[in-house]
Amino acid sequence: MxxxxxxxxxxxxxxxxxxxxxxxxxxxVASVEGLTxxxxxxxxxxxxxxxxxxxxxxxxxxxxxxxxxxxxxEVFIDRIVRPSVDAAEGLPRLRELIDRWYxxxxxxxxxxxxxxxxxxxxxxxxxxxxxxxxxxxxxDWLALLAYQVRTAQDAGDFDTGLDADAVAFxxxxxxxxxxxxxxxxxxxxxxxxxxxxxxxxxxxPG
Numbered sequence: 001m002x003x004x005x006x007x008x009x010x011x012x013x014x015x016x017x018x019x020x021x022x023x024x025x026x027x028x029v030a031s032v033e034g035l036t037x038x039x040x041x042x043x044x045x046x047x048x049x050x051x052x053x054x055x056x057x058x059x060x061x062x063x064x065x066x067x068x069x070x071x072x073x074e075v076f077i078d079r080i081v082r083p084s085v086d087a088a089e090g091l092p093r094l095r096e097l098i099d100r101w102y103x104x105x106x107x108x109x110x111x112x113x114x115x116x117x118x119x120x121x122x123x124x125x126x127x128x129x130x131x132x133x134x135x136x137x138x139x140d141w142l143a144l145l146a147y148q149v150r151t152a153q154d155a156g157d158f159d160t161g162l163d164a165d166a167v168a169f170x171x172x173x174x175x176x177x178x179x180x181x182x183x184x185x186x187x188x189x190x191x192x193x194x195x196x197x198x199x200x201x202x203x204x205p206g
Contacts, residue, residue: 018057019057019058019067020071021047022043022047022049022054022057022058022064022067023064023067023068023070023071024071024075025043025046025047026038026043026064026065026067026068026071027068027069027071027072027075027110027115028110028111028112029042029043029046029111030065030068030072030112030115030118030119031072031108031110031111031112031113031114031115031118032110032111032112033112034118034122035065035068035069035119035122035123035130036122038061038064038065038068039061040054040055040058040061040064043064062128062129062130065130066129066130066133069119069130069133069134069137070133072110072115072116072119072137073137075109075110075115076104076115076116076137076141079100079103079104079109080097080100080101080104081097081100081144083096083100084096084097084100089148089151090148090151090152090154090155090157090158091148091152091155091157091158091201093148093151094145094148094149094152094201095201097144097145097148098171098175098197098201101175102178102190102194105175105178105179105182105190106182106190112183113179113182113183114175114176114179116134116137116138116141117175117176117179117180118179119134120134120138120176138172141172142165142168142169142172143168145167145168145171145172146164146165146167146168147164149162149164149167149168150164158201167200170200171197171200174193174196174197175193177189177193178190178192178193181193
């Protein structure tokens with residue numbers, strides 16, 4: 001590798017690290033104050049960077065918002081999805097995903113708790129690229145839950161008379177409500193939702 005190529009690689013790596021660091025902070029801020037509250041100037045001030053430097057990394061507020069959404073997705077996968085792959089597919093993995101979610105929300109990776117839950121409410125009626133990124137994350141999560149439900153049904157571990165997509169919807173709705181309860185300081189949020197989901201997932205095979 002030539003010196004010029006090495007310098008270029010190092011510059012690209014440094015830029016990628018800077019983008020990741022800024023996006024992580026932006027996601028944390030957005031989890032509390034909302035994605036609409038993000039600004040290049042605000043993030044630059046928080047991190048002691050120049051506004052032009054942050055603008056050079058992202059180019060616009062919208063791209064900064066999308067970067068925050070993508071970083072939050074990475075954290076969600078790292079905290080919930082990836083550690084769950086050791087559990088067998090179907091009901092064991094479904095339960096593991098839910099258990100990991102409770103840890104993720106109770107010991108939040110972001111100051112505002114579950115980033116996705118907050119972002120969905122904020123952008124549910126705001127069309128555009130940011131909403132599209134948030135919606136994709138939500139659909140992927142629902143699809144993952146529904147897949148594990150179907151796998152459990154195929155294994156005879158879950159009631160085949162229930163619609164897998166509807167079960168996934170219920171699980172997600174309960175978890176989102178749990179996040180709201182946690183943010184409001186409701187100590188009963190987790191045990192209450194755990195009890196509800198336990199009853200849902202312990203349904204006898206049809």
